[in-house]
Amino acid sequence: MKKYNGFTAVKGIDFDVRPGECFGFLGPNGAGKTTTIKMLCCFTPVTRGTLEVLGHDARRQPREIKARLGVVPQEDNLDPELTVAENLLLYAGYFDLPRAVAQERVEELLAFAGLEEKAGVAVEHLSGGMKRRLAIARGLINRPQLLILDEPTTGLDPEARHLVWEKMRQLKAGGVTLILTTHYLEEAAQLCDRLVIMDQGVILDEGAPRELVEHHVGREVLELAPVNGRAGEILPLVAGEILAYHTIGQTLYLYTSNGRRLWRQVQGLDGNFSHQALRPATLEDVFLKLTGRNLS
Known part of the structure; x- marks a missing residue:
């Protein structure tokens, strides 16, 4: 101390x-x-x-x-x-x-x-x-x-x-x-x-580093925006495919170990998302999950 x-x-x-x-x-x-x-x-x-x-x-x-x-x-x-x-x-x-x-x-x-x-x-x-x-x-x-x-x-x-x-x-x-x-x-x-x-x-x-990422957020992250307050509606539909999630502003971050399968599920959602991105998970996502804010 x-x-x-x-x-x-x-x-x-x-x-x-x-x-x-x-x-x-x-x-x-x-x-x-x-x-x-x-x-x-x-x-x-x-x-x-x-x-x-x-x-x-x-x-x-x-x-x-x-x-x-x-x-x-x-x-x-x-x-x-x-x-x-x-x-x-x-x-x-x-x-x-x-x-x-x-x-x-x-x-x-x-x-x-x-x-x-x-x-x-x-x-x-x-x-x-x-x-x-x-x-x-x-x-x-x-x-x-x-x-x-x-x-x-x-x-x-x-x-x-x-x-x-x-x-x-x-x-x-x-x-x-x-x-x-x-x-x-x-x-x-x-x-x-x-x-x-x-x-x-x-x-x-x-x-x-890799172990922390996989333990906390899986291998991939799916970003969806804008969610316009619809996170409570979306999450039950993808619950079986995500390890965790976080919302910042109008962007919903879905953490998963099977990005392709989650991506297919999201395509069937009734929503107009201007931003959809599937990317590898990083230590930034771990920090975001643990603290609720970006590493900056």
């Missing part, structure tokens, strides 16, 4: 992260994801409860945790006047790495991030995607067992986002355990082995 001046930002949550996996926190802004990350990184103390990171108590052994931890914060805190290589060397100094070892790791990480040609360029002249790759490289300078990334691709264009995803997959393949916070559905589905869905400081559910 974490409280700030009487406000409970994170309530009684419980989770564990397995070695070598990518574990995600999915939720909207204000869900408590970043506060949870700050506690994991020992940046802010736990108000109540127990938190163990890499076998160490976060309250009693923060130095031991930080020595084995890599962090990529949500906000860009690179030194803009320094060059790419200088940023990495400066950060290596925080871990008391010998100069020769630090230089070797800088060259290794520049290659990993695809920034060799930018080594002598000031950070202020880099693109957003390059800055994020540099931030990830910096978080790896101490060869951490656990890398924590808080909203690592926020604000990036699609190409830059995919490049960052590629680097994260390489790290996981190399045995690094990753913890990721995100509000991007595709990012969570692409990268996470398991995740928790958070909202208003609590965990709503936990599991593998």
